[in-house]
Amino acid sequence: xxxxxxxxxxxxxxxxxxxxxxxxxxxxxxxxxxxxxxxxxxxxxxxxxxxxxxxxxxxxxxxxxxxxxxxxxxxxxxxxxxxxxxxxxxxxxxxxxxxxxxxxxxxxxxxxxxxxxxxxxx
Numbered sequence: 001x002x003x004x005x006x007x008x009x010x011x012x013x014x015x016x017x018x019x020x021x022x023x024x025x026x027x028x029x030x031x032x033x034x035x036x037x038x039x040x041x042x043x044x045x046x047x048x049x050x051x052x053x054x055x056x057x058x059x060x061x062x063x064x065x066x067x068x069x070x071x072x073x074x075x076x077x078x079x080x081x082x083x084x085x086x087x088x089x090x091x092x093x094x095x096x097x098x099x100x101x102x103x104x105x106x107x108x109x110x111x112x113x114x115x116x117x118x119x120x121x122x
Contacts, residue, residue: 001048001082002079002082004076004083005084005085006086013089014088015028015065017062019063024060025087026063027063027087029064029067029083029086030070030074031045031049031067031068031083032070032074032077032084033046034073035071036072037073039076039077041080041082042076042077045076045081045082046067049083050067052064053067
């Protein structure tokens with residue numbers, strides 16, 4: 001698995017959600033496709049992205065803004081389960097995203113590996 005984390009550009013305001021009484025930047029998952037160039041893993045990446053988005057929102061309602069399939073590959077063709085995450089905006093530094101690392105980490109890995117049944121495996 002590889003996660004490429006970016007700030008979401010061009011939004012007038014940063015999309016945020018309140019989770020556990022703290023503001024956190026919402027996440028948009030971007031999946032590249034084979035519209036322009038070969039991309040053998042894109043459907044697998046999309047399935048993983050949709051599963052991850054569902055798990056994020058089940059654990060933390062509103063954390064994930066959804067999954068968007070784009071025409072570019074974003075280097076996601078290099079391995080399966082590679083995703084691009086758009087977080088916050090270019091107008092707001094990532095430090096203002098609250099406890100995003102803990103929230104997204106729990107969504108992806110479960111309880112730090114202690115409870116494998118909670119991990120994100122589509």
